[in-house]
Amino acid sequence: MADILERIGAEEENVGKALKALADVMGHEGLSVVELAASATFIHNVYGGIENILKQVLKEEGVTIAQSGGWHKELLDKAVLKEVITKKTSSELVKFLAFRHFFVHGYGFNLKEEPIRDLGTRLPGVWSGFIKEIKDYLKKDDKRCLREKSSRYSAKRKLKPKCVKKTIKRARR
Numbered sequence: 001m002a003d004i005l006e007r008i009g010a011e012e013e014n015v016g017k018a019l020k021a022l023a024d025v026m027g028h029e030g031l032s033v034v035e036l037a038a039s040a041t042f043i044h045n046v047y048g049g050i051e052n053i054l055k056q057v058l059k060e061e062g063v064t065i066a067q068s069g070g071w072h073k074e075l076l077d078k079a080v081l082k083e084v085i086t087k088k089t090s091s092e093l094v095k096f097l098a099f100r101h102f103f104v105h106g107y108g109f110n111l112k113e114e115p116i117r118d119l120g121t122r123l124p125g126v127w128s129g130f131i132k133e134i135k136d137y138l139k140k141d142d143k144r145c146l147r148e149k150s151s152r153y154s155a156k157r158k159l160k161p162k163c164v165k166k167t168i169k170r171a172r173r
Contacts, residue, residue, distance in 0.1 A: 005138070007056050011049045012131065018045040019124055026120045030113075037108035039116050044103045046123055047096040050130055054079050057134065072097055085133045092126045095119070 022042035025035050054075050058065065063078055065071050076090045076097065085093075099119055 004056055004060050008053055008134065008138075011053050015046050015049040015127060018042045018049070019127065022046070022120055022123065026117065031116070033109055033111070036111040036113060036116055039120055040099075040103050040108065040111050043096070043116070043119050043123060044100055046127060047093075047100050050093065050096070050127070051075060053131075053134055054084065057084050057137070058082065072100070084137050085130065089126070089130055089133055092122075093130070096123070096126070 019042070022039060025031070025039050025042070028035060031039065051072065055065065058075070058078055061082055061084075063082060065075050065078065068074070073094075076085075076093055079085045080087050080090045096119065099115075
């Protein structure tokens with residue numbers, strides 16, 4: 001568990017820097033093409049951090065994501081299916097996924113201020129809700145593993161692989 005928490009902590013730190021930089025740029029009136037491109041980059045960075053966290057959590061769960069063209073959407077769908085994030089959060093993130101696609105495959109000089117401001121304004125709240133759900137999920141999941149390990153029937157049942165990993169990591173502490 002400590003390993004995934006460290007990786008998530010590193011992502012949180014980077015996302016925090018990107019959000020601060022985004023807020024600095026968004027504080028200007030009438031954004032130039034360069035400021036729009038910078039804002040778009042920071043929005044993309046934060047969404048990339050969200051995807052990185054989801055990939056780590058799902059990997060810890062033993063969930064695989066196919067390396068197909070639609071893997072980004074599949075990542076969100078599987079995170080909802082595993083109850084890592086809520087459907088509401090996924091619906092918000094789909095808007096940033098659509099932006100990610102536009103950003104990666106488009107040209108910076110085609111960016112428009114209003115959609116960038118809309119996404120940039122909503123992003124801090126979406127991020128806060130997302131990271132809270134991730135932390136709540138990990139706490140709930142850690143408690144489930146502890147219960148499973150301490151159950152008097154655990155010797156007869158097989159622990160899930162990630163619970164075994166957590167048990168081994170705790171024993172080494």
